[in-house]
Amino acid sequence: MSAPGLLIAAPRSSSGKTTVALALMRALTRRGLRVRAAKCGPDYIDPAFHQAATGRPSFNLDSFAMVPPLLDTLARATTADADLVIAEGSMGLFDGVRAAESRTGANADIAARYGWPVVLVVDVSGAAQSAAAVALGCRLYDPRVTIAGVILNKVASARHRRLVEAGMARAGLPVLGALMRDAQLVLPERHLGLVQAGETADLEARLDRLADLAAAGIDLDAVVAAAAGAVPDVRGALPPPPGQRIAVARDAAFSFLYPHLETGWRMAGAELIPFSPLEDEPPSSDCDVCWLPGGYPELYAGRLAGAATFLEGLRVFARTRPIHGECGGYMVLGRSLEDAEGVTHPMADLLPVATSYHRRKLHLGYRVARLSGDGLLGRRGTRLIGHEFHYASELSPSAPEPDALAHVTDAEGSDLGFAGHRVGTVSGSFFHLIAQDPA
Structure with missing residues (x-):
């Protein structure tokens, strides 16, 4: 029951x-x-x-x-x-x-x-x-x-x-x-x-x-x-982890990671090792994957730009192991982030992305993504379902197909073109992953 x-x-x-x-x-x-x-x-x-x-x-x-x-x-x-x-x-x-x-x-x-x-x-x-x-x-x-x-x-x-x-x-x-x-x-x-x-x-x-x-x-x-109703006795698979030991940014600037993803990763035997970019902490060197969730980096852009140990730690990590950034994490992996006052702050410079919270525009809705290449989120062609919810604008050009993270449509199939970037071991986009779709 x-x-x-x-x-x-x-x-x-x-x-x-x-x-x-x-x-x-x-x-x-x-x-x-x-x-x-x-x-x-x-x-x-x-x-x-x-x-x-x-x-x-x-x-x-x-x-x-x-x-x-x-x-x-x-x-x-x-x-x-x-x-x-x-x-x-x-x-x-x-x-x-x-x-x-x-x-x-x-x-x-x-x-x-x-x-x-x-x-x-x-x-x-x-x-x-x-x-x-x-x-x-x-x-x-x-x-x-x-x-x-x-x-x-x-x-x-x-x-x-x-x-x-x-x-x-x-x-x-x-x-x-x-x-x-x-x-x-x-x-x-x-x-x-x-x-x-x-x-x-x-x-x-x-x-x-x-x-x-x-x-x-x-x-x-x-x-x-x-109260009433009942749920079928189903115990299927939760989303698989992107690695065995996952360094996960976690503080006031990085916190938008869905609970079912964390639970699924742990149930599959993965370890999540938190670190705080706002406290100038780098991802742990004994992790095999780094994940930068969404959050509010636009509110802490100056502090993040001054977190030299964190930013250099990302660059060192990226030389040998994969990093993925969602939304706010994507912004920090880029070259620069313009804050609400119009001040531009240098970021990790691991992806050719410049973003701005000063030039605000609401982006909201489900997204259906087809991966352009192999990576942390799956093999080339994998279909993912997620969403976007942000006000930041991307000032840099979109990546062409070989270098984009995915081809994206909205929930009704309208073509939104290619989204995100992939450079070596580093990937990211404004897309928040919810689940993989086997269709």
Whole structure:
């Protein structure tokens, strides 16, 4: 038997899903329940908050980027040794790409696949009874999905709550609770989302405050009773490691490495050896691979440029062993990085790449990559699924096919050309790897 689950979703982004999900996770954990969390879609920040709230790891579940065996394996691992699974959605409940049903990347795919009822978070600021019409539309839009009830967020007053509840009653939607409008509930953000869990001041106190509000304003017994569903007993292979001993950059500038990748690497017997570029640490000389994840190097460009031991350590490592950089890691492997103020800082100069955060442009979406040559990510022709989410611009020319990392399309097959670079043992791109696609 797998633990029952719930999906915390919303009609749109910025409705308060993370606030409500963390409040429920911490409140139910404090009750003694073994709560496991998951994040729907490509998000590398929220799982760390989930782990802080529950004390247990949180995996991403992505119906577009993950083939069903991998998806079920991660979902099954999430239900292990748990009393309840709370999955947090991303964007709106039905927002995804145009693809075959159940493979759109939408939160609804996950709820439908595992029979997890949806608790709909509705931001009622600026609306009263009309909020019920939106919630009713969510209940009727997809017959695969069950709406267990709604939690009202940003309620202005007791009168406002009564009006909203009247509309929900007319629509036949149970109200499981409400949170009042309170600016102190908002977690600090920056350009890629929430400030990371490890950097959020007084995180434990904030989580306990959310749990207190959930206990006071949400019917926790009703929430637990609404949980349902089951996950198939599948134990497939997780993504293989790129090496045996992997030097992984890990600090405030480099932290965007998906939990399921780390878990898969360790389960395959690999060792992850962390080092901090911000502390001017080089990759360990006894590792056979170096991995620079994404993160926020643009916020620390001057400090990284002055980390001479780190930069020289990368160059020495690259003479004999492979290095791969994703997004922020790719930027640091390049020749230069222009910060928000327009100041250009020299980087490792291992790839012919110049990037700029001063000339900002949002790049966001799934990416399907076909590798141009053999390397850490696989053999030439291997098909990978991932995504991009960054504001940095690439000022240098794109690499031609022999020197590019991969040929890339978006989720709907639109050709985006060649992306990234490969020079000797060093490779990188703005592409964040999620999974290999056997197609």
